[in-house]
Amino acid sequence: MAWFRRFYGENPMHLLALLGCFALVGAVVLELYPNPSAPLILLWFVAAVIAHDLVLYPLYALADRSLVLTRWVRRRVSARAVSVAATNHVRLPVMGSALVGLIWLPTISGHAAFVAYFASDLPPTVDFVERWLLITAALFLLSAVVYAVRLGRAAVRERAS
Template sequence: MRRALAAWERFYGADPLHLLALVGCFALVAAVVRQVADDPSWWWMLVWFVGAIVAHDLVSYPLYALADRSLVLGRWAWRRRTGATAPRVGVVDHLRLPAMGSLLLLVVFWPSISRAGEPVLLFAAGRTTEDYLDRWLWVTAGLFLLSAVVYAVRLGRAAGTGRP
């Protein structure tokens, strides 16, 4: 029995319960697919399902990586050229974090900011989102301002104590 189990784990790579759990998962997904297959718009559901994965894993993620790598490379080049050393209070996060917050809001509220939802909103609720781009810009400005204030405070404290 024990030898059979060991042979199974050598072949499969995990214990049998692992396979049981995964089979359960696939059975549930298959049951959902069977239900959805009756829907005339199943094709669009599949497109959006796969599209969400592709957009995240093959578009967004490489963009994050690219932004991060160019930041590191840019900083290295800057320090090499100017001979600067690491500052006592790092500035990178004070630019990167408000930018991330702003981008997060842009992505989540894209249907409103881009006014994609506006026709239905106007018809159903009698409202528009015409100034939502301005609103997003104001929020973005606020985030950068907040970050700048925190940076100034940290700089002041670093100067006061002589250490970061």
């Protein structure tokens, strides 16, 4: 295996995974080729990649970096180290809310109200924005409860030691 790693530069499983990805892309291309809307699908895909890589990724990387820097500054100012980091307790609900919002954006924005009615038998008057906000609030509430429990356990551990 050492010769393969020297020749290829990585584990053989990496090559296998890469070939599997290329096979999947090839199957999708062959499936879409006769479709008359294939150029529009390709344009949408390229725009999504560009929007993610050039716009969204720097924005949420900057937001995440600000969370990490806030924790670092707090540690530098205080003589006592932070016992439980809050970074992931903010990061996970934000990511969950953004993911739900992105997946259900047409329904939340009201552009797919009749599709939602057809699929779920809910009338088009149902306000999906309120439901998304309730899901977001529930995610943050659950995260806050978990953080409070972790803070309580850390305080008990510090008193015991």
